[in-house]
Amino acid sequence: MNGARVEFRGLRRTFGTAVALDGLDLTVEPGELIALLGPSGCGKTTALRCVAGFERPDAGAVLVDGDDITRVPANRRDAGMVFQSYSLFPNLNARDNVAFGMRVRKAPAAKRHARAAELLELVGLPTHGDRYPHQLSGGQQQRVALARALALEPRVLLLDEPLSALDAKVRVTLREEIRRLQLSLGITTIFVTHDQEEALSIADHVAVLKEGRLEQSGPPAEIYDRPATPFVAEFVGTMNHLPGRLSGDEVEVIGQRLPVQGHTPGATDVDVLVRPETVLVTPAEDGEALVVTSSFRGSSVRLLLRLDDGTEILADLPGHDATRLAPGGRAGIRLVERPVLVAPRTAAPVEVLTAAE
Amino acid sequence: MAALTPTVLPDVSAPAHVPGRPRRVRVWRGVVLVVAALYFLAPLLASFIFTVNDPTQGFTLDAYGEIFPADGFAQSLLLSLGLAVATIVVVLALTLPAMLAVRLSAPRLRPVMEVVCTLPLVVPPITFVAGISTVLRWGPDYLATTPFYQTVMAIQNPSFPVVLVIADVVLALPFVYRALDSGLGAMDVRTLVEAARNCGASWPHVVFRVIIPNLKSGLASASFLTLALVLGEYTVARLLGFQPFSVWIVTVSGANAAMSVAVSIFSLLLTWLLLLILSTVGTRQRSGP
Ligand SMILES: Nc1ncnc2c1ncn2[C@@H]1O[C@H](COP(=O)(O)OP(=O)(O)OP(=O)(O)O)[C@@H](O)[C@H]1O
Ligand SMILES: [Mg+2]
Numbered sequence: 001m002n003g004a005r006v007e008f009r010g011l012r013r014t015f016g017t018a019v020a021l022d023g024l025d026l027t028v029e030p031g032e033l034i035a036l037l038g039p040s041g042c043g044k045t046t047a048l049r050c051v052a053g054f055e056r057p058d059a060g061a062v063l064v065d066g067d068d069i070t071r072v073p074a075n076r077r078d079a080g081m082v083f084q085s086y087s088l089f090p091n092l093n094a095r096d097n098v099a100f101g102m103r104v105r106k107a108p109a110a111k112r113h114a115r116a117a118e119l120l121e122l123v124g125l126p127t128h129g130d131r132y133p134h135q136l137s138g139g140q141q142q143r144v145a146l147a148r149a150l151a152l153e154p155r156v157l158l159l160d161e162p163l164s165a166l167d168a169k170v171r172v173t174l175r176e177e178i179r180r181l182q183l184s185l186g187i188t189t190i191f192v193t194h195d196q197e198e199a200l201s202i203a204d205h206v207a208v209l210k211e212g213r214l215e216q217s218g219p220p221a222e223i224y225d226r227p228a229t230p231f232v233a234e235f236v237g238t239m240n241h242l243p244g245r246l247s248g249d250e251v252e253v254i255g256q257r258l259p260v261q262g263h264t265p266g267a268t269d270v271d272v273l274v275r276p277e278t279v280l281v282t283p284a285e286d287g288e289a290l291v292v293t294s295s296f297r298g299s300s301v302r303l304l305l306r307l308d309d310g311t312e313i314l315a316d317l318p319g320h321d322a323t324r325l326a327p328g329g330r331a332g333i334r335l336v337e338r339p340v341l342v343a344p345r346t347a348a349p350v351e352v353l354t355a356a357e
Numbered sequence: 358m359a360a361l362t363p364t365v366l367p368d369v370s371a372p373a374h375v376p377g378r379p380r381r382v383r384v385w386r387g388v389v390l391v392v393a394a395l396y397f398l399a400p401l402l403a404s405f406i407f408t409v410n411d412p413t414q415g416f417t418l419d420a421y422g423e424i425f426p427a428d429g430f431a432q433s434l435l436l437s438l439g440l441a442v443a444t445i446v447v448v449l450a451l452t453l454p455a456m457l458a459v460r461l462s463a464p465r466l467r468p469v470m471e472v473v474c475t476l477p478l479v480v481p482p483i484t485f486v487a488g489i490s491t492v493l494r495w496g497p498d499y500l501a502t503t504p505f506y507q508t509v510m511a512i513q514n515p516s517f518p519v520v521l522v523i524a525d526v527v528l529a530l531p532f533v534y535r536a537l538d539s540g541l542g543a544m545d546v547r548t549l550v551e552a553a554r555n556c557g558a559s560w561p562h563v564v565f566r567v568i569i570p571n572l573k574s575g576l577a578s579a580s581f582l583t584l585a586l587v588l589g590e591y592t593v594a595r596l597l598g599f600q601p602f603s604v605w606i607v608t609v610s611g612a613n614a615a616m617s618v619a620v621s622i623f624s625l626l627l628t629w630l631l632l633l634i635l636s637t638v639g640t641r642q643r644s645g646p
C-alpha cells in the first residue's frame with residue numbers, strides 16, 4: 001500500500017464572517033477512497049485545499065501519516081490534485097503536462113517521457129501525448145489532469161469534483177476508471193462531490209459535511225440505510241416525511257407500528273423518514289392511496305401517491321410495475337418493517353422532500 | 358498607432374473564414390477598409406512623394422540617403438531603442454508580479470491598482486515634467502553633502518538618462534496594465550498557479566514556466582505599446598534636455614525639410630517592423646509547434 005493516513009484535526013477556517021470549516025474532524029485510512037459529500041458551501045473544497053496547502057486553517061491541523069503538514073508550503077506536499085475546472089497548462093501538450101512535475105524535479109528527459117507515456121496509457125490516452133489541451137475533450141483533459149496528479153507518485157490524491165464539468169455518460173465511465181486506478185495503486189484518495197450517487201457508488205467511506213462540520217462518516221450502505229441524523233437522511237437519497245405519533249420506542253405511521261432508530265425528539269407528533277423504495281405499493285380497487293403521477297425511469301418507476309388525508313408519498317417500484325399502477329388508479333400502501341428515523345414535525349404538515357435529486 | 362495595436366492584443370482565435378457571410382456585411386467591410394486605408398495612406402503617400410520629388414532634379418532618393426550619415430542619427434536612435442528596452446524590462450518586472458499578487462491574494466485591491474495604473478493618463482505630461490524637473494533641481498541643493506548627490510547626477514547622464522526610463526515607466530503603466538490585465542483575464546490564473554504549485558513548482562518557476570508562456574500575447578502587446586510610446590515620447594525628453602530619436606527628428610526638421618519627413622517615414626517603417634516582430638512572437642504559441 002502506498003497510501004498515507006490523512007487526519008483532519010479540529011480544522012477551522014473562516015472567510016470574514018463566513019465560516020467555511022468549523023472544527024472538522026475526520027480520519028482517512030491508508031489506501032481508502034473517501035467521498036466528501038455535502039451541500040454547496042459546506043466547506044468541502046476548503047477542506048481539500050487545506051490538505052493541498054492552498055488554504056491555511058485558522059485553527060486545527062492536517063496530519064499525513066501522523067506528521068503535521070499544516071505549515072508545509074504547497075509545492076512540498078505529497079499530494080496530487082485534480083481540479084474542478086480544466087487546469088492543464090495551455091502551452092504544453094498532454095505529455096509535457098503530465099511530465100511537468102518531473103521536469104520541476106529535473107528528471108532526465110528520457111525518463112520523463114517514458115513515465116508520461118506510461119501514465120497516459122494508464123488513463124486510457126496512449127495516443128494523445130502530442131495534443132494540446134484545446135485539442136482535447138473535457139473528459140480527456142480531466143484524464144490528463146489525473147495522470148499529471150499521479151505522475152509524482154503522491155501518497156494522497158485529491159479530487160475536487162473532477163467530473164462535474166462532464167456529461168453524464170462520461171462521468172460514469174470516468175468515475176469507475178478513477179476507482180479502478182485508485183484500487184490498483186492503493187493511493188489514499190479524497191474525492192469531493194455533491195453528487196450523492198457518485199459518492200455512494202465509488203467510495204469506501206462517505207463523509208457527509210454540514211456547515212463545516214462532519215455530520216456522519218461511514219461506508220456508503222451505512223450512510224444510506226442508517227443515517228445518523230435527519231440531515232444525512234435527507235441529503236443522501238430521497239426521503240418521505242410522513243406524519244407519525246411516537247409511543248414508547250415505536251412510532252405509528254399510516255396505520256403501522258415501526259421501531260424507531262436513533263434518538264427521538266421530545267414531542268409525540270413527529271415526521272417519520274421513509275425511503276421511497278421501502279414503500280410497498282399494490283394495485284387495489286379499495287386501496288387507501290390514489291396514484292397521482294408516475295415517472296418511468298427505465299429500471300424503476302417512481303410514483304407519487306396521495307392518501308385520503310392529503311399526505312403525499314413517493315414510492316419506487318420495479319419498472320415493469322408501471323403499467324399496473326397508472327395515474328388515477330388506487331393502490332394499497334405498506335411500509336417495509338424496519339427501524340425508521342424520526343425528526344421533529346416540520347411546519348408544513350404535509351411535505352415531500354426530494355433533497356439532492 | 359492606436360489603430361495598429363489590436364493586432365497584438367490577446368489573440369481571440371476568431372474563425373478565419375466564415376462561409377456564407379451576408380453579402381451586405383462584406384460590402385460594408387470593403388467600404389470601411391477603403392475609407393480607413395485612404396485616411397492612413399493618403400498622408401503617407403503625400404509625405405513619400407514630397408521626399409522623393411525634387412523640384413529641380415525630379416525623382417531622387419537623396420533625402421533617404423542623407424538620413425544615415427546625418428549627425429546624431431545613430432546615436433539618438435540607439436538611445437531611444439535602449440531606453441525602450443530598459444523601460445519594457447522595468448515596467449514588466451514591476452507590474453507583472455504586482456498584478457499576480459493582487460489577483461491571487463488580494464483581489465479586493467484590484468480597483469485600487471487599476472486606478473493607480475491609470476493615473477498617468479490623467480496627469481498631463483507637462484505637469485509631470487514640471488514635477489520631475491523641480492525634483493531634479495531641488496535634489497542637488499539638499500543632497501549635496503550626501504551620497505545621493507551622485508545618484509541624482511548619474512540618473513541624468515545624457516548618454517543614458519535613467520530619469521527618462523523612470524518617466525517612461527510611469528507613462529507606460531496604463532497601457533501595460535491594460536494589456537496584461539486582458540492577458541491574465543484570458544486564463545484561469547489561480548487554477549494554473551495552484552496546479553503548478555501542486556506539481557512542486559516554486560514561485561519563480563510558476564512565473565517563468567507557467568504564467569509567462571501563457572501570457573505571451575499580453576506581454577508582446579504590452580511591450581509593443583511601451584516601445585511605441587518610448588520611441589514617440591517627446592515632451593519629457595525635450596523639456597529635460599535629452600536627445601532621443603523623437604527630439605532629434607524635430608531638431609533636424611528645421612535644417613532639412615525633405616530629410617525630416619524622410620526620417621518620419623523611416624521611423625514609421627521601423628516601428629511597423631518591430632511591431633511585426635513582436636506580434637509574431639506573441640502569436641506563434643497559439644498555433645503550437
Ligand atoms: N476565497 C474565499 N473567500 C471568501 N469566502 C470563501 C472563499 N472560499 C470559500 N469561501 C466560503 O466558504 C464556504 C465554503 O466554501 P467551499 O468552497 O469550501 O464550499 P464547497 O463545499 O466546496 O461548495 P461547492 O459544492 O459549491 O463547491 C462558502 O460559504 C464560501 O462562500
Ligand atoms: Mg467546491
